[in-house]
Amino acid sequence: MRSADLMPVTVLTGFLGSGKTTLLNRLVRQPAMRDALVVINEFGDIGLDHRLVAEGDEHSVVEMSSGCLCCTIRGDLSKSVQQACEALEREGGRPISRMIIETTGLADPAPILHTLMTDHWLAQRFRLDGVICLVDAANGVSTLNAHRESQRQAAIADCLLITKADLVDEPRLARLSERLAEVNPAAEQLQVKHGEVDAARLTARRLPASGNPDRQAEGWLGAAAYVQVSPAAGLAPTPSEASAPLLAPATTSPLSRHGEQIRSFCFSVEAPIAPEVLEDWLDLLMSLLGDKMLRVKAIVNVAGQPQPLALHGVQHIFHPPVPLPAEACADGVSRFVFITSGVAPEAVAQLFDYFQAPHPTKPPQAQ
Known part of the structure; x- marks a missing residue:
């Protein structure tokens, strides 16, 4: 269905x-x-x-x-x-x-x-x-x-x-x-x-379906409202960078009684993403930090695919990808919105660089 x-x-x-x-x-x-x-x-x-x-x-x-x-x-x-x-x-x-x-x-x-x-x-x-x-x-x-x-x-x-x-x-x-x-x-x-x-x-705030106007996809993602984080131009992280913690350090922002801090940000990638890079990167993120990934939304330009894909994840699980019209990603830039519990945006970018690099070093570890 x-x-x-x-x-x-x-x-x-x-x-x-x-x-x-x-x-x-x-x-x-x-x-x-x-x-x-x-x-x-x-x-x-x-x-x-x-x-x-x-x-x-x-x-x-x-x-x-x-x-x-x-x-x-x-x-x-x-x-x-x-x-x-x-x-x-x-x-x-x-x-x-x-x-x-x-x-x-x-x-x-x-x-x-x-x-x-x-x-x-x-x-x-x-x-x-x-x-x-x-x-x-x-x-x-x-x-x-x-x-x-x-x-x-x-x-x-x-x-x-x-x-x-x-x-x-x-x-x-x-x-x-x-x-x-x-x-x-x-x-x-x-x-x-x-x-x-x-x-x-x-109502009608759902994941966009194939054939819907690109504006609906943009509204669903809301990427422009978030702090923007970009990878380091595909360069492999140095050993010191690769050991950066995935969990963000405590800040002076208001925290809950459990010491939790909500962090939300947009991660953008300009070049088409290889399917294996996308899969490995998201799989490792969800494996390490699934309970802290409150919600993930994305419109992705996947290399070799004729249509961009809409992704929607909650904790450890992703909804099946939904193909979108080309207009939904007209500039070719993939955008991921992360709503997390204390996950460091820089480490998410570094982890992407790890999978993107031709000779990667050891990936970041959760601390």
Whole structure:
């Protein structure tokens, strides 16, 4: 089945108290969310949030309350969705048109994306449409500075919804906007009051499909928003450079209580990349640092290929490459966007140089 034929999935995330349930209740009443399957992950033995979400003929709500979706019950996601789809079919209901997954406030969304990409049953039927993260305007800056989970939620989002914007003044909103841009410079920021937002603005943020205009591919990648890192013109690294750590040293930037620092950057390569160089480089990066690679996006000019490829990776796993029209990489420059947990951009570039060089030295080691 082609990617364009798979059902879209929107992952709705955000820290405790950010207003996810209020927003979801508004969304499911809109025509754009008609026939949606809503999966609500609750933490605890007694579920409450699902009772606050409207449920009717046009969509169904599935509650998962046996644990936190991002860690203890990822296997249950496939089972719960499969059972819901089978029940709708038995009861003669309309087939679902999309799925919305609301995570707990403490969930790291990266493993959820990983599950959507790796679970056989889900991957054959669903595709990621986008990650929407809610951030409380009143407490957003302090939450980002104090909690690892909040940083990760914001870092991998395609769209950031600033909720309760009517409760704070403009200077405070500006500080939050700047802080969010540090964590995720490419994500669109929208202010939301009382959970009101047009559902259509939150959809169609997926990986571009073959034949789509090049502008959509550029918007999906958002490379221009990131700090740019380039390889050293294909030169082999020196022994001292090759031993540079892949993990970045601590800085004075705000850290979470776990000592984590979100780093995002764009790595560009001007010449076409040999397929074996691309494969070996990304394989080693993911092997060494998979859990720290929160999200990787790329539009790549592969040597010998008539079309550029779109790549999308989460932690250890990459989505199958998607061929794009030539216009998506008209200048021939491959661009990789890395959203990471403390990975040094310079070391990523050096590792690419290692595979690109004709007589490489020993590659960098994780420290």
